[in-house]
Structures are given as structure tokens and as C-alpha cells.
Amino acid sequence: MDVFILSLASLMSVRKKAAPRNRRSTRSSPPRPLRRLLRQISASAVLAFVAASCALNPNWREQLQIEQLSVGQFSLEDVLPDWRWPALPSLPSLSGNLSTVQSPDGVFVQTSFASCADFFPQRSAPVVPEAPILRELCFTDFALLHSGQYKTPVFVVERLSRSKLSQSSQFKRSDKFYAEARLPQAERAELADYRGSGYSRGHMAPAGDMYSAEGMAQSFSLANMVPQNQRHNAGAWSKIEGDTRKYVQRAQGDVYVYTGPVYESPVQTIGAGKVAIPKYLYKLVYDPNTGKSWVHWHENSPDTKVGAPISYQEFVNRTGLHLLPHLSR
Structure with missing residues (x-):
């Protein structure tokens, strides 16, 4: 669980570490909209993995709170505006063959x-x-x-x-x-x-x-x-x-x-x-x-x-x- 949080924190800290606008960089970088899209895709992948893991392991949902998924100014809503914890009926059934x-x-x-x-x-x-x-x-x-x-x-x-x-x-x-x-x-x-x-x-x-x-x-x-x-x-x-x-x-x-x-x-x-x-x-x-x-x-x-x-x-x-x-x- 700590690995998930650290991974999210690492991804979400990208915005804080970005170079100031008035400072030139010696390396070329993708346009700003593309950079934001790449950050969103990466963070979405990690969050999807966390969500799937929590669905398969209900006890993890008790340990991992929504607040932990918001680091700095990069929040859950920035990545997936409509994302919610899986409702109980959508959890994998232990009796799927019934x-x-x-x-x-x-x-x-x-x-x-x-x-x-x-x-x-x-x-x-x-x-x-x-x-x-x-x-x-x-x-x-x-x-x-x-x-x-x-x-x-x-x-x-x-x-x-x-x-x-x-x-x-x-x-x-x-x-x-x-x-x-x-x-x-x-x-x-x-x-x-x-x-x-x-x-x-x-x-x-x-x-x-x-x-x-x-x-x-x-x-x-x-x-x-x-x-x-x-x-x-x-x-x-x-x-x-x-x-x-x-x-x-x-x-x-x-x-x-x-x-x-x-x-x-x-x-x-x-x-x-x-x-x-x-x-x-x-x-x-x-x-x-x-x-x-x-x-x-x-x-x-x-x-x-x-x-x-x-x-x-x-x-x-x-x-x-x-x-x-x-x-x-």
C-alpha cells in the first residue's frame, strides 16, 4: 500500500518541480498540453491499478483514504473527474458461478x-x-x-x-x-x-x-x-x-x-x-x-x-x- 502512495506522490509532484516559465531549458520538451496529457495518462494508470487492487482486497480500502490521493495541487479530480470508489455490487463476487x-x-x-x-x-x-x-x-x-x-x-x-x-x-x-x-x-x-x-x-x-x-x-x-x-x-x-x-x-x-x-x-x-x-x-x-x-x-x-x-x-x-x-x- 505504501508503494502505491509513493508512486502517486511521485507522479503528482511533477507540477511542483516544473521549470519556471521565464527560465530557458537547454533540452527540448513536449508542448504544454501534451505534457499535461502524459501526466494524466500516467497518473490514471496508477490510480486504476490502486482502484482494482482495492476492489479485489476490500481491507485496503479501509487503509487508503481519498485524501491520500491528493498531493500538492494535483488532485484526483484533475485526472479522473468522475472517478469514485467501486460500489459494493461491482466488487468481484466470490460466488460468480451461482x-x-x-x-x-x-x-x-x-x-x-x-x-x-x-x-x-x-x-x-x-x-x-x-x-x-x-x-x-x-x-x-x-x-x-x-x-x-x-x-x-x-x-x-x-x-x-x-x-x-x-x-x-x-x-x-x-x-x-x-x-x-x-x-x-x-x-x-x-x-x-x-x-x-x-x-x-x-x-x-x-x-x-x-x-x-x-x-x-x-x-x-x-x-x-x-x-x-x-x-x-x-x-x-x-x-x-x-x-x-x-x-x-x-x-x-x-x-x-x-x-x-x-x-x-x-x-x-x-x-x-x-x-x-x-x-x-x-x-x-x-x-x-x-x-x-x-x-x-x-x-x-x-x-x-x-x-x-x-x-x-x-x-x-x-x-x-x-x-x-x-x-x-
């Missing part, structure tokens, strides 16, 4: 997850109801579809096995929560949103499931969190997570686990960023070796108890989420 699907039940989005398709059974990515600002994020030990509207996941998926869970005990829980830098600031939760809210930062992919050091650290991304009632998180929900791990350790092969929030209107929020508080949480467990699937459906409440799970089809009826499209009717 496509919509029409059905009698409404408009749905076919996700892709081309970079981490192995997390899904038969490499079959979910079909979900159309919603604003959906972005796919791949991590080392899990993947998720993120909602920029609610600033929480739509779902998080894990591909677990007995051998993977046997490695999880090797890694110490980091507890270093962080905002997800791959998401634009306007779409992500911040640490300050949870501070003093009365809600815990509830993991969707649990830290206890992680089977690599990178996965453990990444599980503390706020993109993997929802505002969760603290008693529910430490009580009934913690038991569901533990029971799921016990099942995986008994299973004969890979088990796919999907976890996420469900909202009901009116949606309550926390923090200045208005991170949505889910009404319910779900955990779908699918064992392709037995063909069995079930869904734990919990209200995000301190009084929630562990009860009987619901069927996958009932889950689809309640949410419209076809997380296992090869099983959906």
Missing part, C-alpha cells in the same frame, strides 16, 4: 463451490431459495454459503470421518475470533457487533470438529458464527455437537454435516452492523453409507431441550433449503 433455477415453488439458487466441491456428497452442491448477497467461502476443514443480508451463514458444511476426528484432539482451541476479511465490510459481522450484546458467538462448524491447525484457526471466523443464546450454546446445542461426533466415530465412512440458522420476521439484530439473530438452528447429519439422514431442529432459546430430530423432507418443507439435492423430491 445461477438461478425456476420451480413451481419459487426462484432458487444453484450453488457451485467449484473450489471445494469435495465437501458435498456426490459433489452435489445445495440449491437454496434466492436471497440477496450470497457468497461462497471455502475453508480448510469446512465450507459455507454466507448471507450479506443477515451477516451470518446460510449453511456450513463439513465432511467428517473417524480418522479426521481422531486428529482433532491434537490442536488446541485458539479462541481468536476475527472478522472475515474476504467479505466486504458492509456484508460481514464485526467483533464489536457481538460485544455487550448478551449473545455468544455460536460456531456453526464447531471448533471441536476441526482436524487441522488451519481449520481450527479458521473456525473462529465470524462468517462461521451466529448470535446464539449462551445457555443454549453451552447446553442442548453442545450436546448435539458431541452426539454428532460420537456418531461419526462409529460410522463406516464419511459423514456430511450441515449446520445453519433460520430466521422469522421480524428479525432482531445485534450491534451497529445489525447482525441477525436466528429464531432456530439446525444440524443436518447425512450418512451416505447407510442412506440415513436426520435434522436436529432447535429454537435459539435458553429453555431448549434435546428432542427427537425431524426428517430431511420435513426440514426442506420448513426452510426450502435443498442441502442434499440428490435426495430432495
Whole structure:
């Protein structure tokens, strides 16, 4: 970033270093209009590079302010009068392969997850109801579809096995929560949103499931969190997570686990960023070796108890989420 600023400063200082009008030069120089045009073209090239870099790296936009692009008397408006920072919708989408699907039940989005398709059974990515600002994020030990509207996941998926869970005990829980830098600031939760809210930062992919050091650290991304009632998180929900791990350790092969929030209107929020508080949480467990699937459906409440799970089809009826499209009717 400092290199960009120095480059701009160097270009923009040309005007200050120009020879006085009444002083002759021993070297010939281009006519004044051409010199100005050349300065504008050079500065425009650098600014375009900065703009593209900031669009691809949203965090840089927080470090680089418009005022830094004005040095001396040569300002941004001299070069590109109509130039503005890229608006969020024009940023490169992390889910550029998403496509919509029409059905009698409404408009749905076919996700892709081309970079981490192995997390899904038969490499079959979910079909979900159309919603604003959906972005796919791949991590080392899990993947998720993120909602920029609610600033929480739509779902998080894990591909677990007995051998993977046997490695999880090797890694110490980091507890270093962080905002997800791959998401634009306007779409992500911040640490300050949870501070003093009365809600815990509830993991969707649990830290206890992680089977690599990178996965453990990444599980503390706020993109993997929802505002969760603290008693529910430490009580009934913690038991569901533990029971799921016990099942995986008994299973004969890979088990796919999907976890996420469900909202009901009116949606309550926390923090200045208005991170949505889910009404319910779900955990779908699918064992392709037995063909069995079930869904734990919990209200995000301190009084929630562990009860009987619901069927996958009932889950689809309640949410419209076809997380296992090869099983959906």
C-alpha cells in the first residue's frame, strides 16, 4: 500500500518541480498540453491499478483514504473527474458461478463451490431459495454459503470421518475470533457487533470438529458464527455437537454435516452492523453409507431441550433449503 502512495506522490509532484516559465531549458520538451496529457495518462494508470487492487482486497480500502490521493495541487479530480470508489455490487463476487433455477415453488439458487466441491456428497452442491448477497467461502476443514443480508451463514458444511476426528484432539482451541476479511465490510459481522450484546458467538462448524491447525484457526471466523443464546450454546446445542461426533466415530465412512440458522420476521439484530439473530438452528447429519439422514431442529432459546430430530423432507418443507439435492423430491 505504501508503494502505491509513493508512486502517486511521485507522479503528482511533477507540477511542483516544473521549470519556471521565464527560465530557458537547454533540452527540448513536449508542448504544454501534451505534457499535461502524459501526466494524466500516467497518473490514471496508477490510480486504476490502486482502484482494482482495492476492489479485489476490500481491507485496503479501509487503509487508503481519498485524501491520500491528493498531493500538492494535483488532485484526483484533475485526472479522473468522475472517478469514485467501486460500489459494493461491482466488487468481484466470490460466488460468480451461482445461477438461478425456476420451480413451481419459487426462484432458487444453484450453488457451485467449484473450489471445494469435495465437501458435498456426490459433489452435489445445495440449491437454496434466492436471497440477496450470497457468497461462497471455502475453508480448510469446512465450507459455507454466507448471507450479506443477515451477516451470518446460510449453511456450513463439513465432511467428517473417524480418522479426521481422531486428529482433532491434537490442536488446541485458539479462541481468536476475527472478522472475515474476504467479505466486504458492509456484508460481514464485526467483533464489536457481538460485544455487550448478551449473545455468544455460536460456531456453526464447531471448533471441536476441526482436524487441522488451519481449520481450527479458521473456525473462529465470524462468517462461521451466529448470535446464539449462551445457555443454549453451552447446553442442548453442545450436546448435539458431541452426539454428532460420537456418531461419526462409529460410522463406516464419511459423514456430511450441515449446520445453519433460520430466521422469522421480524428479525432482531445485534450491534451497529445489525447482525441477525436466528429464531432456530439446525444440524443436518447425512450418512451416505447407510442412506440415513436426520435434522436436529432447535429454537435459539435458553429453555431448549434435546428432542427427537425431524426428517430431511420435513426440514426442506420448513426452510426450502435443498442441502442434499440428490435426495430432495
